[in-house]
Amino acid sequence: MSVHVSTLQARITGESTASSPLSTEEYFVNMGPQHPSTHGVLRLVLRLDGETVREVVPVLGYIHRGIEKMGEHGNYRQFVHLVDRMDYLSALANNWAVTMVVEKAAKMETNDRIQAIRTLVCELQRIQSHQLWWGVFGMDLGGFTPFFYGLRDREQICDIFEKTIGARLTMNYIQPGGVMFDIHPDFVKDVKAFLTYFKSKMPEYDALMTENVIIQERLRGIGKLSAERAIALGATGPVLRASGVAHDLRKSEPYGLYSQVDFDVPVGTVGDCWDRYWVRMEEMRQSVRIVEQLIDNIPEGKTFLVKPAAKIKVPAGVHYSHVETARGVLGVLLVSNGKDAPYRIHCRTPNFNNLWCIGEMATGGRIGDLVAMLSSIDIVVPDIDR
Amino acid sequence: MDAPNLIAAVQALQPDATVRAQSDRPTLIVPAHALVALATRLRDDPALRFDLLETHTAVDWLDEDRLELLYLLTSVPLGHHLTLSVSVDRDAPLVPTLCKVYPIAEWLEREAYDMFGILYDDHPDLRRLFLEDDWVGFPLRKDYEDDFMLERPE
Numbered sequence: 356m357s358v359h360v361s362t363l364q365a366r367i368t369g370e371s372t373a374s375s376p377l378s379t380e381e382y383f384v385n386m387g388p389q390h391p392s393t394h395g396v397l398r399l400v401l402r403l404d405g406e407t408v409r410e411v412v413p414v415l416g417y418i419h420r421g422i423e424k425m426g427e428h429g430n431y432r433q434f435v436h437l438v439d440r441m442d443y444l445s446a447l448a449n450n451w452a453v454t455m456v457v458e459k460a461a462k463m464e465t466n467d468r469i470q471a472i473r474t475l476v477c478e479l480q481r482i483q484s485h486q487l488w489w490g491v492f493g494m495d496l497g498g499f500t501p502f503f504y505g506l507r508d509r510e511q512i513c514d515i516f517e518k519t520i521g522a523r524l525t526m527n528y529i530q531p532g533g534v535m536f537d538i539h540p541d542f543v544k545d546v547k548a549f550l551t552y553f554k555s556k557m558p559e560y561d562a563l564m565t566e567n568v569i570i571q572e573r574l575r576g577i578g579k580l581s582a583e584r585a586i587a588l589g590a591t592g593p594v595l596r597a598s599g600v601a602h603d604l605r606k607s608e609p610y611g612l613y614s615q616v617d618f619d620v621p622v623g624t625v626g627d628c629w630d631r632y633w634v635r636m637e638e639m640r641q642s643v644r645i646v647e648q649l650i651d652n653i654p655e656g657k658t659f660l661v662k663p664a665a666k667i668k669v670p671a672g673v674h675y676s677h678v679e680t681a682r683g684v685l686g687v688l689l690v691s692n693g694k695d696a697p698y699r700i701h702c703r704t705p706n707f708n709n710l711w712c713i714g715e716m717a718t719g720g721r722i723g724d725l726v727a728m729l730s731s732i733d734i735v736v737p738d739i740d741r
Numbered sequence: 742m743d744a745p746n747l748i749a750a751v752q753a754l755q756p757d758a759t760v761r762a763q764s765d766r767p768t769l770i771v772p773a774h775a776l777v778a779l780a781t782r783l784r785d786d787p788a789l790r791f792d793l794l795e796t797h798t799a800v801d802w803l804d805e806d807r808l809e810l811l812y813l814l815t816s817v818p819l820g821h822h823l824t825l826s827v828s829v830d831r832d833a834p835l836v837p838t839l840c841k842v843y844p845i846a847e848w849l850e851r852e853a854y855d856m857f858g859i860l861y862d863d864h865p866d867l868r869r870l871f872l873e874d875d876w877v878g879f880p881l882r883k884d885y886e887d888d889f890m891l892e893r894p895e
């Protein structure tokens with residue numbers, strides 16, 4: 356028994372599968388690593404037959420920083436701020452994933468105030484992440500206006516975060532045992548003002564994109580992914596839910612205060628680009644509902660129950676927790692040998708698994724639709740490469 | 742299905758599977774040669790339905806001279822979890838691929854090859870995932886060294 360290890364060069368110079376009776380020739384196009392619609396340094400090697408995509412070979416690693424190796428060299432508190440740099444649009448959810456596995460393993464107590472703050476900021480971040488996606492999605496499809504609208508409204512959430520957390524992107528806020536700071540005195544007032552503002556702007560979003568016949572015609576029926584294939588390919592989050600699978604960890608394994616709030620899990624029907632668009636639009640409305648229910652009911656209490664220790668000792672063993680970020684299931688696998696630093700820490704990132712679906716979506720489709728499909732997955736490249 | 746029932750159900754399918762201690766989820770140690778057949782049955786059994794390979798990675802136990810492979814399975818319709826643990830020799834880390842059972846394994850296994858040098862038999866496209874094709878060594882192994890590594894401060 357011997358195993359053959361291949362190379363990229365060998366991979367992309369396979370035999371031709373051109374099927375046209377005319378004499379056509381397949382050719383390769385490199386999309387990226389510097390391409391505006393790959394949202395970072397992602398390279399896709401496309402095998403094309405005319406305008407038809409025969410094969411998509413994603414080439415990863417252009418922003419690989421070895422976060423898992425770095426994690427083995429620091430303590431748990433230090434690892435929390437490394438995961439900010441994975442999916443930078445869901446930094447708080449990333450913090451929470453690490454925090455949850457450490458708290459569960461080391462049996463650290465929290466209170467309802469801590470959980471309420473965590474749930475609130477994570478839902479606000481889900482809204483701002485989807486706003487940015489919405490703007491970029493419009494831009495990828497050729498309209499520049501949505502980008503301004505999305506960023507204009509996202510700014511307000513970033514301002515709210517900045518007041519409480521001091522950062523706008525890499526938060527390092529949710530810590531094992533609590534949250535870094537208490538919420539700013541203006542937090543409740545600012546969030547309510549934002550909700551009023553944002554609800555008046557949602558019809559604008561719909562008028563500009565959702566009800567736009569050009570957008571609908573471009574998105575419907577392309578990049579289809581069936582429910583069975585989506586699960587087999589490891590998709591989670593809006594990509595999976597658009598295929599009709601109501602898998603949402605906030606419902607199926609509630610953490611934080613999600614079990615106390617009322618919200619729906621929107622699902623699609625056919626799993627095309629339009630369904631993925633619609634699911635995210637609906638998720639923004641559901642997140643607004645969650646924030647509305649919690650904002651007036653933040654319990655009193657401390658933001659750290661005990662003075663946070665610099666080094667946390669985690670009992671030896673394998674520990675795993677997962678959370679639902681704006682893009683899907685983020686899991687943290689922690690293997691401890693009882694010391695204050697992880698023996699091995701592995702992040703199951705949603706984008707890594709979701710990107711794998713692009714091959715299934717794009718093969719046989721047109722190259723003009725590829726950008727829409729890629730953008731409908733809503734990838735963040737540093738989360739793929741880690 | 743709760744953890745004791747789940748373990749009993751899997752042990753009925755694979756009698757030589759033993760429970761791995763020190764794990765927060767039900768975890769079973771299975772021999773490498775049984776992996777593909779067992780995973781197929783776990784996926785297709787109507788009472789288990791482990792349809793999602795949530796993640797797959799490896800742990801380098803340098804002192805014990807083995808690599809532990811962990812397969813985290815989730816059932817989306819039934820909502821339960823199971824972890825499979827397979828140990829392989831550090832010098833000859835050869836296991837069968839799960840690509841035919843879970844297509845996502847193709848990438849997860851390429852990452853495990855890239856970082857730990859685990860060789861997957863019958864993998865359709867085994868090559869490095871993040872690093873260049875001519876990279877020397879497997880960075881997540883505990884004895885990996887290169888000229889640019891930093892020492893952990895004591």
